Amino acid sequence: xxxxxxxxxxxxxxxxxxVYEDAQVLAFLDIFPLAPGHTLVxxxxxxxxxGELSDESAAAIGRVLPRVCRGVERATGCVGYNVLxxxxxxxxxxxxxxxxxxxxxxxxxxxxxxxxxxxxxxxAAGAELAxxxxxxx
Ligand code: 5GP
Numbered sequence: 001x002x003x004x005x006x007x008x009x010x011x012x013x014x015x016x017x018x019v020y021e022d023a024q025v026l027a028f029l030d031i032f033p034l035a036p037g038h039t040l041v042x043x044x045x046x047x048x049x050x051g052e053l054s055d056e057s058a059a060a061i062g063r064v065l066p067r068v069c070r071g072v073e074r075a076t077g078c079v080g081y082n083v084l085x086x087x088x089x090x091x092x093x094x095x096x097x098x099x100x101x102x103x104x105x106x107x108x109x110x111x112x113x114x115x116x117x118x119x120x121x122x123x124a125a126g127a128e129l130a131x132x133x134x135x136x137x
Contacts, residue, residue: 078104
């Protein structure tokens with residue numbers, strides 16, 4: 001995988017405002033926050049998308065994410081928060097190294113805005129789709 005800006009941050013070649021670090025995970029403030037406290041949680045394993053991640057990195061990220069969420073909540077006094085994880089440029093991913101956004105939603109409305117145009121799940125098509133997804137795992 002090509003090196004990214006997050007690879008450079010992991011190696012300490014460019015600075016960040018570090019929130020948390022262990023052998024497998026790093027969390028730091030986003031440089032262009034949607035709201036103060038917007039934090040990125042990344043595996044040190046260099047993979048572009050979540051589906052490529054090893055079970056070990058996934059478990060390490062899963063352990064750290066709730067802790068970071070608690071820290072963001074306490075530090076910002078937010079009224080809610082979103083955890084966002086983009087995969088692929090079509091899905092708004094810009095930095096091709098897996099990362100989770102923890103984005104506080106503030107009482108004044110700052111935070112993530114979401115467009116959510118929901119469809120309706122068809123029973124028969126849903127059964128077939130669930131089967132195909134399960135087979136693809
Ligand atoms: P994506 O759209 O790929 O999910 O989000 C990438 C995020 O990385 C963006 O929110 C962007 O502000 C953040 N970002 C990009 N470059 C840097 C950087 O050099 N330092 C930090 N701290 N954040 C960055």
